[in-house]
């Protein structure tokens with residue numbers, strides 16, 4: 001079976017405590033997996049490890065069957081991984097919504113017109129066209145989260161790592177995100193403390209505990 005992500009016996013200790021041990025997980029091509037867990041159980045840390053932002057204390061991370069032995073090894077898969085952090089407030093590179101969503105396309109060499117058209121369509125599909133010319137730092141936390149998601153989806157990564165994608169969103173916006181994520185065929189790990197939300201998205205749900213993941 002073609003796997004996008006394999007985690008083997010991952011353990012993580014931060015400066016203050018043993019966060020988790022023995023996290024083993026396989027995510028197949030286009031499979032959606034959800035992880036829930038108490039505050040502080042290490043959900044965000046686990047996603048950062050898979051995104052290549054922090055190093056686990058033990059165990060192995062494999063992307064597309066390739067072992068990531070150090071943070072440097074993640075570089076060749078940067079474009080394949082779309083990581084939505086829990087806190088997106090310092091995630092943005094441009095002042096306005098449309099500029100920020102266009103940024104990655106412009107960096108890849110797309111013309112201004114093409115980048116604008118594609119970005120505008122992305123705002124339409126996420127229901128945020130009305131935010132096009134708004135200053136990102138004047139938006140609510142929920143609005144910022146959807147803009148950050150737009151900036152990730154536009155780069156068409158193969159893997160999505162989403163940390164609490166709907167916290168701070170109202171019910172309509174949450175439903176919109178559920179519909180969009182359900183329509184996307186990609187490997188995904190979605191982290192949330194919101195069980196009813198996650199059940200609408202991923203057939204496989206795990207709970208993160210100190211001793212690893214338990215399938216629910």
Ligand SMILES: Nc1ncnc2c1ncn2[C@@H]1O[C@H](COP(=O)(O)OP(=O)(O)O)[C@@H](O)[C@H]1O
Pocket residue numbers: 014015016019037038039040041042043044045046
């Ligand atoms: N930068 C940090 N330095 C020290 N401890 C941290 C840091 N970030 C998170 N923690 C601690 O690590 C544990 C796991 O945090 P986190 O991965 O954010 O859990 P979750 O996302 O499940 O709430 C928590 O006890 C948290 O307080």
Ligand SMILES: [Mg+2]
Pocket residue numbers: 043044045086163
């Ligand atoms: Mg978290």
